[in-house]
Amino acid sequence: MYYSRKRLEDIPQEATAIWSCIQEDCNGWIRDNFAFAEVPTCHQCQSPMKRSMSELPVLVNKREDQKFLKKGVQIEKE
C-alpha cells in the first residue's frame, strides 16, 4: 500500500557468499564472485580467508546498472 514510505530502507538484501579474513581485528572481506577456486589471501593483512555467508545489500554498480538497462539483461545468472 504505502510503498513510497521507506524506499531507502527497502534495499534488497541477499545471502551472499563471501570470504572474510580470519584475523578478528581485520575487517577485510571480499565477495565470492571476486575470488578464485583457491583460498584467497586478505588484501589488507595477507592472512588466509574463510568462506562464509553474509546478508549484503544487493549492490548495483551505477555504470553496470546503466549497461544492464540498455541491454535489458538480468543480473542473476547460473
Ligand SMILES: [Zn+2]
Ligand atoms: Zn585481513
